[in-house]
Amino acid sequence: MAWFKRKEKGITTPTEDKKDTPKGLWYKTPTGKIIESEELAKNLWISPEDDYHVRIGSKEYFEILFDDNKFKELFGSITAKDPLKFVDTKKYSERLKEAKDKTNLKDAVRVAVGKSKGADLVVACMDFAFIGGSMGSVVGEKIARGIDYSIKNNIPFMMISKSGGARMMEAAYSLMQMAKTSAKLAQLADAKIPYISLCTDPTTGGTTASYAMLGDINIAEPGALIGFAGPRIVKDTTGKDLPDGFQTSEFLLEHGFLDFVVHRKQLKNRVNLYIDLVLNRPLR
Incomplete structure (x- = not known):
């Protein structure tokens, strides 16, 4: 059985001499396109070959929307508690700590105020990296306080949604945020202050059922998944085959659920155009 044994030395590379490819050097889109991460960032995290909009978080959206990336973060110290002492595969308190350590975020939304094309704008942006962008009590509270600040x-x-839905570890506390944020948006409307809602990939569950669809103007990024329940659950529930592109932003636009689908490179200009039109002020 000698042919199963390696007789010559020096054929393999010692472990200590192996070179790993640096993490994050390349990005592969779902369509199979490869792009350098540095080049992707310069292109606003859009794959130049297939125009695929890569998921990004609050840090990147703030860079896109605020002039010279200058802004003031609001309510950044608010963190979630564990009132139900929830335990699934692990304690909720442990999940929170792990998410904070992994993402350097306090929760699944950040709120900031700054100048966008020279005018003040409050932006609340969700981060999917923090427990799937789930909507818990902190998310609802920070959005509510952001609306109060705007008033x-x-x-x-402006609200940028990116969420898997309600945070099950907070049960009813999470579901209450739907009514809470919706009531605050009604106050914003009464004050005649514009509200722009941007749906990104994915916008699902209680987020879609509340603030994500209550904008004066509802917009979305290309190819974003938007819906209440996922396509598989809808198909299993209805027992019917779904149309092609069901729950994509383009499908929703065609069926009247959105006002526009906005390319990320046009986002800053289009958002400010909408606000100028709503406020009947000179276009910037």
């Missing part, structure tokens, strides 16, 4: 200072409000 107090007469500043337009």
Whole structure:
């Protein structure tokens, strides 16, 4: 059985001499296109070959929307508690700690105020990296306080949604945020302050059933998954085959659920155009 044994030495590379490819050097899109991560960032995290919009978080959206990436984060110290002492495969308190350590975020949404094309704008942006962008009590509280800040200072409000839905570890506390944020948006409307809602990939569950679809203007990024329940659950429930592209932003636009689908490179200009039109002020 000698042919199963390696007789010559020096054929393999010692472990200590192996070179690993640096993590994050390349990005592969779902369509199979490969692009350098640095080049992807320069292109606003859009694959130049297939125009695929890569998922990004609050850090990247703030860079896109605020002039010179200058902004003030609001309510950044608010963190979630564990009132139900929830335990699934592990304690909720442990999940929270792991998410904070992994993402350097306090929760699944950040709120900031700054100048966008020279005018004040409040932006609340969700981060999918934090427990799937799930909507818990902190998410609802920070959005509500962001709306209060907009009303107090007469500043337009923008919501960027990216969520898997309600945070099951908070049960009813999570579901209450749907009514809470919707009530606050009604107050914003009464104050005649514009609200722009941007749906990104994915926008699902209680997020879609509340603030994500209540904008004065509802917009979405190309190819985003938007819906209440996922396609598989809808198919299993209805027992019917779904149309092609079901729950994509383009499908929703065609069926009247959205006002526009906005390319990320046009996002800053289009958002400010909508606000200028709503406020009947000179276009910037």
